Amino acid sequence: MLEVRELRKEFQPLSGQPVVALGSVSFRVESGQFVSIVGPSGCGKSTLLQCIAGLSRPSAGRVLLHGREVTGPPEGLILLFQEYNKSLMAWRSVLRNVRFGLENRAGMSRVEMDAEARRYIELVGLKGFEAHYPWELSGGMQQRVAIARALVRRPEVMLMDEPFGSLDALTRIELEDALLRLWESLRATILFVTHDIEEAVYLSDRAYVLSCRPAQVIEEIEVKLERPRNQLTTREDPRFIQARRHIFELISKEMAKG
Amino acid sequence: MARFPGKGLAVLLGCLVLWEVLARQSGALALYFPPASQVLATLAAILGNGELLDHIAASLLRFAEGYALAAALAVSAGLCFGLWRPLYALFEPLIELLRPMPSPATIPIAILFLGIGDQMKVAVTVYACFWPILLNTIDGVRAIDPVLMNTAATFRLGPWERFRKVVLPAASPQIVTGLRVSLAIALILVTTSEMVVSNDGLGFYILDRQRSFQIPEMYAAIVALAMIGYGLNRLFLTLDGWAMAWHKGLTRKEEIL
Numbered sequence: 114m115l116e117v118r119e120l121r122k123e124f125q126p127l128s129g130q131p132v133v134a135l136g137s138v139s140f141r142v143e144s145g146q147f148v149s150i151v152g153p154s155g156c157g158k159s160t161l162l163q164c165i166a167g168l169s170r171p172s173a174g175r176v177l178l179h180g181r182e183v184t185g186p187p188e189g190l191i192l193l194f195q196e197y198n199k200s201l202m203a204w205r206s207v208l209r210n211v212r213f214g215l216e217n218r219a220g221m222s223r224v225e226m227d228a229e230a231r232r233y234i235e236l237v238g239l240k241g242f243e244a245h246y247p248w249e250l251s252g253g254m255q256q257r258v259a260i261a262r263a264l265v266r267r268p269e270v271m272l273m274d275e276p277f278g279s280l281d282a283l284t285r286i287e288l289e290d291a292l293l294r295l296w297e298s299l300r301a302t303i304l305f306v307t308h309d310i311e312e313a314v315y316l317s318d319r320a321y322v323l324s325c326r327p328a329q330v331i332e333e334i335e336v337k338l339e340r341p342r343n344q345l346t347t348r349e350d351p352r353f354i355q356a357r358r359h360i361f362e363l364i365s366k367e368m369a370k371g
Numbered sequence: 372m373a374r375f376p377g378k379g380l381a382v383l384l385g386c387l388v389l390w391e392v393l394a395r396q397s398g399a400l401a402l403y404f405p406p407a408s409q410v411l412a413t414l415a416a417i418l419g420n421g422e423l424l425d426h427i428a429a430s431l432l433r434f435a436e437g438y439a440l441a442a443a444l445a446v447s448a449g450l451c452f453g454l455w456r457p458l459y460a461l462f463e464p465l466i467e468l469l470r471p472m473p474s475p476a477t478i479p480i481a482i483l484f485l486g487i488g489d490q491m492k493v494a495v496t497v498y499a500c501f502w503p504i505l506l507n508t509i510d511g512v513r514a515i516d517p518v519l520m521n522t523a524a525t526f527r528l529g530p531w532e533r534f535r536k537v538v539l540p541a542a543s544p545q546i547v548t549g550l551r552v553s554l555a556i557a558l559i560l561v562t563t564s565e566m567v568v569s570n571d572g573l574g575f576y577i578l579d580r581q582r583s584f585q586i587p588e589m590y591a592a593i594v595a596l597a598m599i600g601y602g603l604n605r606l607f608l609t610l611d612g613w614a615m616a617w618h619k620g621l622t623r624k625e626e627i628l
Contacts, residue, residue: 168521192525199518204540204617213536217528248621266526 115142115165115270115302120174121327122160134160136327137174142304142319144269147296149305149313151360152323153368158306161328162272165304166192178270189269195278197255201247207234207258208243214265233261236295253284257291264295270302277312286344289316293342310364314356315342322360325367332363405587414591423595429571430561431599433489437496438557445501445553446546449508454538459509470506474499474556475563482568492564492572499560500553507549511542544618547611554607558600573599 122135134157142148152158163169165176167186176183178190194200201210211230215221221229234243237257247255256276263271276292277285293316296303307313313320314336322332336356338347347353387407394406401409417423452459477495485491515538523537565574573596580589612619 163521166525168524186524186527188527190525192521194518194522196516196518199516200522202519202537202540203621204543214526216536217526217532246617246620248624 114144114179115304116177117141117165118175118177120161120164120176121172122157122164122169123172133327135164135171136324136329138323138329140321140330140333142270142302144302145300146318147303147305147316149307149317149320150323151307151310151313151320151364152328153325153364154308156323156325157328158308158323159274162192162274162304162306166190166272168192190272191263191266191268191270192272192274193259193263193276195275197252197259198247200259201255201262203246203248205246206243207239207245207247207250210247210258211261211265214262218266230261230265233265236264237261238291251284252280253288256280256288260292260295264299264301267299268301270304273303273305275307276305278307285312290344292316293340297341310357310360311348314353314360315347320356320360322363325370331367334360403586405590409587410590410594413587414594417588417591418595423576423592426571426573426576426592427595427599430565430573433492433496433561433572434557437493437561438500438553440493441497441500441553441557442504442550444497445504445549446508449505449546450512450538450542452505453509453512453542466505470502474560478564478567487568492561492569495564496557496560499556503552503556504546504549507545507552508542511545512538514545515541544615547615551607551611554603555600558596558603562596
């Protein structure tokens, strides 16, 4: 359903040789799956997501969503950013931020949009904060607002660019579980980029490990752990530990090279 | 800006008392430096008999026309320049050359083209107010975070929606900053152009009373001008505080962190 074929992205700096961010990246994401992309810092993970989201043109290769080539931001796909404080609209309340996700949908009245927005605000656990401004909330709460704003559109695919990267460890655990619950009830497809190996294993059905720049997929790992996952038992499961160890070794080897 | 706190008000009153005392030191001095009480009494008199009101009205009308026109032109131009960088690159040297030139220097040119009437005064006011609003608008648009623009893109906003729902509100705090700077400039240019050539307006009145040696009237009109400036600024801050409440809250939060 979401297919990335031999994606290549070069940047031309003001002087000197072009920088190849993505060498040749290929992978598939099946509908309804939770797939992670793990790789060393600076390996082009964000660039990859921008290309998939249609925000940046690849230098070569293609992204196919349901067999159709992505040339601009496609319908049914939303990219969620790590920088929630820059992505949310500081001039809009929580309710109006979430409603933003629906505003350019034809055939919905203001009342319907507000009702739907309120429903998703409740789903992400922010009931009672509708009238607050984002900057009045903690980081974790702000990212919940951004998640609600994305999910209110009922996207088939949600791309998440290190969404919990700037949150503290406890908030992060909380949001991982909140995200899994939402994903299980809404059944969207999630492509989740992270440099946190444990996070990737904990959340995913499948993880793709990227090499250093120029990035390519060096391994595909199937995570066969039962759902619903549990922060204690899942993380203590020998299969979890084995997967983590395996990815860690792959990435260490990469980083030693780069 | 906070409302005058008690201590600030005391300093203000102290200065008025000092003015009063100094001016009463000699009769000769009081001829060109009349005591505050006399100036305020004169102000009350010329306001009461309607003498000053026509001049205030004439100045305020020029102010309103010039300021509104400048705001409309400069915000529009600033948004275009901010959104379209090649256009800005093309005009940047021109803007950088014209901007620092003291704007009263345009009055003689404006007189050549527009004569000595209201058009000339409004035109120089527009010219002077244009720059701060233009440059702040450009900066405001260019400072919009790419993450915010990418957010608009991933939500598939069309160009007009992107402009209306993202660019304009995101740049608005800085546009307001430009508008505030130009508020004072507008009053300066209205007064200056009226002093150069006019037969009404506060600028004309002040200079005219000085030339005809009606010194208390001259001071009274200057006090009126100061009060108008203060009042306009207060009005602006009230509107700003109401419309930009979100931004005040955000910056307060950032200061705490």
